[in-house]
Amino acid sequence: MIRSRLRSDSGTHLVELGAAMLISGLIVSLMVTWMGVAGSSLNLLQSDDEALQSLRLVKEQMSQDVRNAGSITVAQSDLLTLWTDDDRDGVVDEGETVSWRITGEGELTRSIDTGPAGRKVDQIDVATSYFAYDAVLASEVANVTFYVVVIVEENGAPAERVTTATIHVRNA
Numbered sequence: 233m234i235r236s237r238l239r240s241d242s243g244t245h246l247v248e249l250g251a252a253m254l255i256s257g258l259i260v261s262l263m264v265t266w267m268g269v270a271g272s273s274l275n276l277l278q279s280d281d282e283a284l285q286s287l288r289l290v291k292e293q294m295s296q297d298v299r300n301a302g303s304i305t306v307a308q309s310d311l312l313t314l315w316t317d318d319d320r321d322g323v324v325d326e327g328e329t330v331s332w333r334i335t336g337e338g339e340l341t342r343s344i345d346t347g348p349a350g351r352k353v354d355q356i357d358v359a360t361s362y363f364a365y366d367a368v369l370a371s372e373v374a375n376v377t378f379y380v381v382v383i384v385e386e387n388g389a390p391a392e393r394v395t396t397a398t399i400h401v402r403n404a
Contacts, residue, residue: 280393283382286353287395290340290380293352297330297342298376298399307370309362310334312378314401332378334361340380357381357392375400 294312302317313331315324331343338356341349364377377398383390 280384280386283353283355283384283393287380287382287393290352291395291397293342294332294378295397295399297332299402301330301401302328304365304370304373304376304401305329306331307363307365307367307373307376309364310358312363312376332363334358334363334380338383353380353382355383357383360392373401 297314297316298312300316300318301314304312304314306313311331311333313329316328316330317324318328319325327344329345331349333341333343333349334356335341335349336358338354338358339351340353340356340361341351343349360379360381362379364379365373366375367373375398377396379396380394382393384393385391
């Protein structure tokens with residue numbers, strides 16, 4: 233009698249094995265789902281960080297360009313062109329004309345002279361990004377304000393990241 237009881241309790245029953253597999257499967261599926269959500273959240277954060285970093289760099293470069301400008305030559309809501317007079321000779325030389333443009337394709341670009349435009353930031357909201365000035369005539373501008381809106385994805389929906397600054401033209 234003792235021997236028969238030991239034999240029946242000594243092995244794992246098929247029902248117990250099935251229950252263990254079901255519980256393990258549920259745990260694994262929850263872990264896979266959680267890892268997928270964490271991965272997509274990380275991608276969204278990286279995209280947001282890249283947009284913010286690009287905006288910071290643009291703000292620094294544009295601020296430097298405007299502060300060092302000898303004069304503003306074109307002052308439009310989507311275009312800022314300035315002369316830097318790097319060698320301080322009072323003559324417009326090659327490499328001294330810098331243009332910042334908000335393109336219809338949603339890019340903010342910087343170019344020197346008539347050279348190719350280097351893209352600084354993309355995914356710009358063209359409808360709400362602009363350059364503004366304290367004077368109507370480009371030659372009278374002493375302060376430049378730029379307002380740049382970048383569209384990023386946040387929780388599956390578009391979200392805006394904004395940078396703005398008003399910069400005094402040092403040589404105005």
